[in-house]
Amino acid sequence: MxxxxxxxxxxxxxxxxxxxxxxxxxxxxxxxxxxxxxxxxxxxxxxxxxxxxxxxxxxxxxxxxxxxxxxxxxxxxxxxxxxxxxxxxxxxxxxxxxxxxxxxxxxxxxxxxxxxxxxxxxxxxxxxxxxxxxxxxxxxxxxxxxxxxxxxxxxxxxxxxxxxxxxxxxxxxxxxxxxxxxxxxxxxxxxxxxxxxxxxxxxxxxxxxxxxxxxxxxxxxxxxxxSKLDALVTWEYLMLVADKLFGRLIPVRFLMFLIVGGLGVFVHFGVLTLLLKGLNADFQASTIIATISAMTFNFFLNNLLTYRDRRLKGIWRITKGLFSFYVVCSLGAVANVGVATALFDRDYVWWGAGLAGVLVGSVWNYAATSLFTWRQKK
Known part of the structure; x- marks a missing residue:
C-alpha cells in the first residue's frame, strides 16, 4: 500500500x-x-x-x-x-x-x-x-x-x-x-x-x-x-410589496428616501411658521433653524426606516452620521438651486426648472448619504 x-x-x-x-x-x-x-x-x-x-x-x-x-x-x-x-x-x-x-x-x-x-x-x-x-x-x-x-x-x-x-x-x-x-x-x-x-x-x-x-x-x-415584531415590521412589509410593484422603475430605498424628504418639508414649514408667526423671529434666522430642523428630522427618520438594515447606533456614530448628513444635504441644496437657476435663465418654464433642481438635489442626497452616511459595511 x-x-x-x-x-x-x-x-x-x-x-x-x-x-x-x-x-x-x-x-x-x-x-x-x-x-x-x-x-x-x-x-x-x-x-x-x-x-x-x-x-x-x-x-x-x-x-x-x-x-x-x-x-x-x-x-x-x-x-x-x-x-x-x-x-x-x-x-x-x-x-x-x-x-x-x-x-x-x-x-x-x-x-x-x-x-x-x-x-x-x-x-x-x-x-x-x-x-x-x-x-x-x-x-x-x-x-x-x-x-x-x-x-x-x-x-x-x-x-x-x-x-x-x-x-x-x-x-x-x-x-x-x-x-x-x-x-x-x-x-x-x-x-x-x-x-x-x-x-x-x-x-x-x-x-x-x-x-x-x-x-x-x-x-x-x-x-x-x-418578540421582534414591532410597528416598523408593517413599514418593511409595505416596502417589500412596493419593491415588487415598482422596483423595476425606481429603487424602493430611494422611494423611502423621497417619502421621508417629503415629510421633512412639512417639518421645515412648521418650524418656520412657529418662529415667524409665533415668536416674531428674524426671517433669515428662522429659515436657517427650520432648515437644520428638517435635516435633523430627515436624518433620524431615514436612520429608523430607510436604512434600518444599516442603522447607526451609539452617540459617536450617530453624531458623525448626522454631521455628514448635514454636509451632503447642504451640497444638495446648492445643486438644487444651481440647476434650477441655470434652467430658468435658459427660458425653461419656472416649475420645470424648479422640479429639475429638486430631482437633482434628491438624487445627490440619496446617492451621497448612501455612500458616506450609511455606508454598507464590507
Whole structure:
C-alpha cells in the first residue's frame, strides 16, 4: 500500500453531506437554542440534516451558546453577521451557505411546529411540490393565542400579498416552510431582501409558478425572549410589496428616501411658521433653524426606516452620521438651486426648472448619504 492509500485508509470517516439544511435566523434567542435543537432532533430522527443559525450580532449570550453547541454537534453551524440586520437577508445567507438539496426555515422562538418537518421533507422527496408551507389558515391550523387585532393585521397583510403573487397561498406571512434548492435558485437573484417575509419574497421573485403544498399547524406561544415584531415590521412589509410593484422603475430605498424628504418639508414649514408667526423671529434666522430642523428630522427618520438594515447606533456614530448628513444635504441644496437657476435663465418654464433642481438635489442626497452616511459595511 502506497503512502496516499495508507493516508486515505487511516483518515477518520467523513460525515455524509446533509440532505436538508434548516436555517434559523436569531437575534437574542439564547434560551431557545438548545430546546429548539432537541425538538428538531426528535422530529427528524434518522434523517440527514444540519441546522444553520444566522445571528445578527446578539448581545444576550446567544453567540456563546451557538459556539458551545457547534463545537459539540457536527450537525450545527452558525453564521455571525456584523453590521447587517434583517430576517430575510439572514435566511438567504443561510441558504447560500448550504449545498443541501432541500432547505427549510423555522423561527428560533419555538412558535412553529417542528413535527411537520418530516412531512414537509416527504412531500419534497416525492416530487409533489416545490415549496411546502406551514399554514395557520388551512383547515386544522390555528393562530394560537393571538388577539383579534393581531389576527386582523395578519389577514389584511395576506390580502395585500395578492397584489404581487399569483400562488394560492393561504398564509404568505408564514415564516415556516421548506423548498427545493432549485426553487430557491429560481428566485434568489431577484429577491428584494426587504423585511421579514422571505416566503412572500420568494414567490414574488421566482421566474415561474411554484408548485405549492400547505400543511396545517397551530401557532404556539413564545416561551423565552422577546418578540421582534414591532410597528416598523408593517413599514418593511409595505416596502417589500412596493419593491415588487415598482422596483423595476425606481429603487424602493430611494422611494423611502423621497417619502421621508417629503415629510421633512412639512417639518421645515412648521418650524418656520412657529418662529415667524409665533415668536416674531428674524426671517433669515428662522429659515436657517427650520432648515437644520428638517435635516435633523430627515436624518433620524431615514436612520429608523430607510436604512434600518444599516442603522447607526451609539452617540459617536450617530453624531458623525448626522454631521455628514448635514454636509451632503447642504451640497444638495446648492445643486438644487444651481440647476434650477441655470434652467430658468435658459427660458425653461419656472416649475420645470424648479422640479429639475429638486430631482437633482434628491438624487445627490440619496446617492451621497448612501455612500458616506450609511455606508454598507464590507
Amino acid at each position: 502506497d503512502d496516499l492509500s495508507a493516508a486515505v485508509a487511516s483518515a477518520p470517516a467523513v460525515r455524509a453531506p446533509p440532505e436538508l439544511t434548516i436555517v434559523v435566523p436569531t437575534f437574542n434567542e439564547r434560551d431557545n437554542i438548545r430546546p429548539l435543537l432537541g425538538l428538531i432532533a426528535k422530529a427528524l430522527k434518522g434523517d440527514s440534516y444540519e441546522v444553520v443559525f444566522v445571528d445578527d450580532d446578539s448581545q444576550d449570550g446567544t453567540l456563546q451558546e451557538l459556539q458551545s453547541v457547534a463545537r459539540s454537534d457536527p450537525a450545527v453551524r452558525y453564521i455571525h453577521r456584523i453590521g447587517r440586520r434583517g430576517l430575510s437577508s439572514a435566511v438567504v445567507e443561510g441558504m447560500l451557505s448550504s449545498s443541501a438539496p432541500y432547505l427549510a426555515v423555522i423561527d428560533a422562538d419555538l412558535q412553529h411546529d417542528e413535527t411537520l418537518l418530516p412531512d414537509m421533507l416527504a412531500v419534497l422527496r416525492g416530487g409533489k411540490a416545490d415549496v411546502v408551507v406551514g399554514s395557520r389558515y388551512v383547515e386544522g391550523g390555528g393562530m394560537g393565542e393571538w388577539d383579534a387585532s393581531r389576527q386582523f393585521i395578519s389577514r389584511t397583510a395576506t390580502r395585500i400579498a395578492k397584489l404581487i403573487i399569483r400562488a394560492e397561498l393561504t398564509d404568505p406571512m408564514s415564516g415556516f416552510f421548506m423548498l427545493t434548492r432549485e426553487a430557491f435558485a429560481g428566485a434568489m437573484r431577484n429577491l428584494s431582501g426587504q423585511g421579514y417575509k422571505i416566503l412572500l419574497d420568494i414567490f414574488a421573485s421566482h421566474s415561474s409558478t411554484l408548485r405549492l403544498r400547505e400543511l396545517p399547524y397551530e401557532f404556539r406561544t413564545r416561551q423565552h425572549g422577546e
